[in-house]
Amino acid sequence: MFDAAAEEAEVAGVMAHELSRVLLRLRRERLSVPVTRGGKHGRYTEWASPNYTRVHAIVTSPFLAGAYVYGKSESRTTIVDGRIRRTAGHDLAVDQWQVVIPDHHPGYLDWATYRRHLSMIEANAYMKPGARKSARGGRSLLAGLLRCRRCGYTLQISYGGRDSASPYFRCARRYHQTGSAVCVSCSGNAVEEAVGQQILQAIAPQAIDAAIAAAQRADERHREQRQALELEIEHARYDAQLAARRYERVDPDKRLVAAELEGRWNTALERVRELEGRLATFDARTVPQQQIDERTLRALAQDVPALWDDPTTDMRLKQRIVRILIHEIIVDTDDASREIVLVIHWQGGRHSELRVATPWSGRTKRCTGTEAIALVRRMAGRWGDDAIAAQLNLLGWRTGAGNHWTRMRVRELRHRLDLPACDATQPAWLTAKSAARHLGISPAYAGLLLKRGIIPGTQIVSGSMWWVDPTALESKDLRDTLRALRERRLVKRDHDHRTPKIPGISDV
Numbered sequence: 001m002f003d004a005a006a007e008e009a010e011v012a013g014v015m016a017h018e019l020s021r022v023l024l025r026l027r028r029e030r031l032s033v034p035v036t037r038g039g040k041h042g043r044y045t046e047w048a049s050p051n052y053t054r055v056h057a058i059v060t061s062p063f064l065a066g067a068y069v070y071g072k073s074e075s076r077t078t079i080v081d082g083r084i085r086r087t088a089g090h091d092l093a094v095d096q097w098q099v100v101i102p103d104h105h106p107g108y109l110d111w112a113t114y115r116r117h118l119s120m121i122e123a124n125a126y127m128k129p130g131a132r133k134s135a136r137g138g139r140s141l142l143a144g145l146l147r148c149r150r151c152g153y154t155l156q157i158s159y160g161g162r163d164s165a166s167p168y169f170r171c172a173r174r175y176h177q178t179g180s181a182v183c184v185s186c187s188g189n190a191v192e193e194a195v196g197q198q199i200l201q202a203i204a205p206q207a208i209d210a211a212i213a214a215a216q217r218a219d220e221r222h223r224e225q226r227q228a229l230e231l232e233i234e235h236a237r238y239d240a241q242l243a244a245r246r247y248e249r250v251d252p253d254k255r256l257v258a259a260e261l262e263g264r265w266n267t268a269l270e271r272v273r274e275l276e277g278r279l280a281t282f283d284a285r286t287v288p289q290q291q292i293d294e295r296t297l298r299a300l301a302q303d304v305p306a307l308w309d310d311p312t313t314d315m316r317l318k319q320r321i322v323r324i325l326i327h328e329i330i331v332d333t334d335d336a337s338r339e340i341v342l343v344i345h346w347q348g349g350r351h352s353e354l355r356v357a358t359p360w361s362g363r364t365k366r367c368t369g370t371e372a373i374a375l376v377r378r379m380a381g382r383w384g385d386d387a388i389a390a391q392l393n394l395l396g397w398r399t400g401a402g403n404h405w406t407r408m409r410v411r412e413l414r415h416r417l418d419l420p421a422c423d424a425t426q427p428a429w430l431t432a433k434s435a436a437r438h439l440g441i442s443p444a445y446a447g448l449l450l451k452r453g454i455i456p457g458t459q460i461v462s463g464s465m466w467w468v469d470p471t472a473l474e475s476k477d478l479r480d481t482l483r484a485l486r487e488r489r490l491v492k493r494d495h496d497h498r499t500p501k502i503p504g505i506s507d508v
Contacts, residue, residue: 019056019121026050033058060121062100065114066107071098094118140167141192141318142329148173149332149343150183157188167192169331184331186340186358194356195322195329196308198344202325203304229282233275240268333358368400368413375460376410380419383429383467385410394465428470432457435468439482454481 026033032047033054048054062069075088094100094115102111109117139159146155148171155169167188174180243265250258304321307313330343334355342354372392379388389405399409414421422428430438435455436446449455450466455478457466472478 019052019059022059023050023052023055026055056121059117062114064108065111066103066105067111067114068101068104069097069099139165139315140188141315141322142169142188142195143167143319145322145326146191146329146331148183149330149341155184155331171331184333186331186333186356190356190358191331191340191342194354195326195342195344198352198354199322199325200305200308202346226279226282229275229279233272233279236268236272236275240265240272243268369397372397372399373413373417376413377417377419378460380414380417381421381423384422385414387429387467391460391465429467430470430473432466432468435466435473438470438473441482454478454485 027050031050033050034045035048035054036043036045038044058064072092073088074090074092075086076090077084077086079085107114140157143157144154146169147153148155151171151173153171153173155171158168158170160166160168168185169188169191170185171183173183175182243261247258247261247265250261252258308318308321325347327345327347329345332341332343333339334341337355338358340356340358342356344352344354346352375392375395375397376388379391383391385407388410389407392405392410397405399405403409432446432450433443435457436443439446439455441449446455447466450457450468455468456472457468459466
């Protein structure tokens with residue numbers, strides 16, 4: 001019975017990679033597992049119904065792989081409140097076990113398969129630190145990739161909202177252990193959207209070109225380093241051959257000279273062996289690079305965004321794409337700026353920091369954008385509601401409901417933000433077209449003078465419409481400057497009219 005249970009656990013573990021599925025397979029087949037009992041009269045074994053703890057003990061036991069091990073755990077000593085405290089039972093990694101004798105007795109699987117099963121189990125233990133967690137599907141893109149910056153444990157995920165599909169991440173380790181507040185908690189939608197944008201930027205055509213160029217530079221550096229080692233080996237071999245010829249030509253009667261030359265020969269040979277070992281180590285450390293297919297990579301950069309935005313795409317596929325590019329994400333919160341701080345550890349060793357604004361209570365997708373609110377704050381009190389609405393519509397910004405701005409909508413937003421209305425006693429600011437009409441020039445010429453700073457004007461934001469203070473148009477300096485520019489243009493126009501045009505000769 002034990003043989004059948006072990007074989008079923010091994011096969012299911014390879015196929016499903018999850019202990020929970022191994023347990024379900026054993027229960028479906030109605031297989032029992034051995035349980036060791038102990039008492040005053042000795043230890044004995046009985047067969048019992050499988051549960052998660054018993055299946056875990058069987059699959060993780062090195063006895064299953066035919067190995068003898070000793071020292072799988074250790075005791076630790078700490079100082080607590082000035083007193084020594086010793087604790088035992090701290091599990092060690094396989095590489096830290098004191099004694100490991102593979103093939104000690106016939107096993108049910110080989111040692112390599114056993115190690116691979118342990119890695120699979122670690123990758124599926126979500127609430128424990130260690131290797132990054134595998135993609136198990138579900139409704140969250142980053143499940144198993146977020147790690148708390150304060151305690152190092154994987155963030156727990158829960159779902160809420162109307163359709164129970166909005167993820168929420170939190171690290172509740174301290175809460176469960178000591179009852180204190182959670183380390184980190186954040187909304188999952190904002191974090192996943194920001195990380196998704198980073199993923200799409202990483203696989204953009206420009207990023208693909210940069211990755212190809214970086215791979216080519218790395219390959220070139222590798223060839224240069226290897227060529228330098230080969231030249232150094234060639235030089236050392238030449239020195240060894242030269243030392244050998246000198247030793248062979250020495251008179252045997254001159255023992256002191258022969259001993260000195262023999263020592264130099266041995267030193268040269270040791271130098272050759274040292275350099276050859278360095279070259280072998282260099283080749284062993286070098287991971288074989290696959291040939292880069294630039295056409296395939298660029299096609300992938302075009303296909304992945306469409307696949308990513310497709311609502312019918314399986315979440316497990318998206319999770320695998322994320323895990324190909326990202327190793328893990330360290331999460332913290334900045335209470336001062338109300339931001340979620342993400343440190344993305346990309347595959348290959350590069351890190352990047354990303355800050356995501358924390359959604360406040362009551363905020364929905366129909367809220368007015370922060371840029372529009374900032375513009376209304378800057379223009380309120382000096383510009384009328386009609387002018388503010390025209391500026392917002394020119395920039396292409398919409399209300400939270402996606403509508404165009406009107407005077408009434410700007411007024412409602414102003415009242416909600418407790419902003420003052422336009423001061424009727426002050427002259428209203430003019431647009432560039434109105435300023436041109438006031439100065440008696442064309443709107444295009446007025447726009448050119450505004451850009452050059454000849455006519456004093458302002459832009460609320462970069463790329464928006466120009467506004468001119470009417471009091472600045474009555475300045476004597478501005479009037480004199482415009483009069484001089486007008487006279488210069490008239491003189492140049494009259495000169496061009498009187499000077500005949502000669503075909504084939506351009507104006508100077």
